[in-house]
Amino acid sequence: MLRAQFPGLNVQVHGKPLVYLDNAATAQRPQVVLDAMNDYYLHHNANIHRGVHSLSESATDLYEQARVSMAQLINAPSEKDLIFVRGCTEGVNLVAQTFVRSRIKAGDEILISHLEHHSNIVPWQILCEQTGAVLKVIPMNQQGELVLDDLDQLINPKTKFMSVVHVSNSLGTVNPIKQLVQAAHDKGVPVLVDGAQATPHLKVDVQDLDCDFYTVSGHKMYGPTGTGVVYGKTEHLEAMPPYHGGGEMISKVTFESTVYNAVPAKFEAGTPNIAGGIGLGAAAEFMLSIGLEKIIARDQQLRVYAEQALAQVDGLRIIGNAADKAPVFSFVIDGVHAHDIGTIIDHYGVAVRTGHHCTMPVFQFYGLAGTCRASLAFYNTEQEVDVLVESLLKAKAMFA
């Protein structure tokens, strides 16, 4: 059984079996990921791309193989199009400060959406402050879907870049990325897609999406924390300036000048998170070995089951009912504040997130301070959904 491969699920909380429904915050990691990281530390511990000694070579091979596995997972044309980063947050900042910064000036516009995570808002606000560019926002509706009616005006001659989330972390909405990319490209605007919540749930194909950049968060897709990749089209990666300066990203340094290394090393200054990168590669291989079709089918089952189960809780309102949705449920209950729900159901072993989930503008739209969010992964079970519902009923009873 797949679930048995996740040792972190096998713990008790307040004397109850853990019911882990906070996967959108960070997922659990399978044994193969932990083993891959340990194997590096135990048997291949050396710095990469540096030594001629055997360990350095085998460590380099493992790290570079991880890049290949990640490229395969998102169907990148070449592993050289992938830059290892700490996560989606660093990925967005990297693209903002290199590719976009080098081609933007005062008065230009950057387009994001109302559904963005703070990590796809703040880097653009910083860039706007630095350059005098202006941030524009694609609106959303009550369902939690993007409203594309005015897209034609929103993408105008001043628009220099678009950055949109693939799957909303707070509502679960799956955005019509192909359509958005097409609309932007029709007007020559490059697009970054924040895939933090997409790779755990969808079959991502960056060539089919035709996006210019795609960011992946390792820890949300069963990989280690502090890992991720940015995919970029080769011509962009070649053209854009480096991000951080340091070792590894150079091919020749004198005090007068420096020649940068080839892509992707140009963007990977310093000793990277080697064990983490190797673990991330193992996570990608793990997902590929299960098969995305199977993960998608299981997500779908759980989503339908949870939707029906939550409907049994009187006074519970699900926030975000997009037609295309990941198994993520933001909800509020009449008369019980989200934080109180979170504390009470924790006592029954249930882990959910409460608050604004780093998407404050989404909840400003709904006029809410926050919600409870149950986010499921393929290893969750129907019984766990039942425990969630029972514990919610107990929280309600306490406040009755």
Added chain:
Amino acid sequence: MPDLNQLYKQAILEHNRNPRNFGKPDEWSHHATGLNALCGDLVEVYLNIEGGVLRAVHYAGESCAIATASASMMTEISTGLSVAQWQHKFELFKRLMDKNSQHQSFDELGQVNTLVTVKKFPSRIKSATLCWHAMDAAIQGLPDATTE
């Protein structure tokens, strides 16, 4: 394991159901906002201070039961005090709620002492202390207070 009933005591649930001095008053002399950036809790405190005396204490905002009860109790215990007397109680309250302190109650805090069990739920201590910090900020003439 701390029992949920120690957190959600009857007194706390009762204040949550019927919060005292809740809502924005028509007039006030001092105001501050309390924001817990981590969980998004937001509380507004409105004071009417005349001649160094807290004539009226109100609060508004949407928050959890712990924050609501704490604010409600705070307004009750604070109304009519001099600013100096309030500051003394605030000091005692901070000592009561310090998770490293052994204090279980201070006579001067009256029913506010029921909040002491929140200490057993460290992630919720800030829910209980936010409104007090906001009130302190209002008295000092600061626009806001944060607990994070």
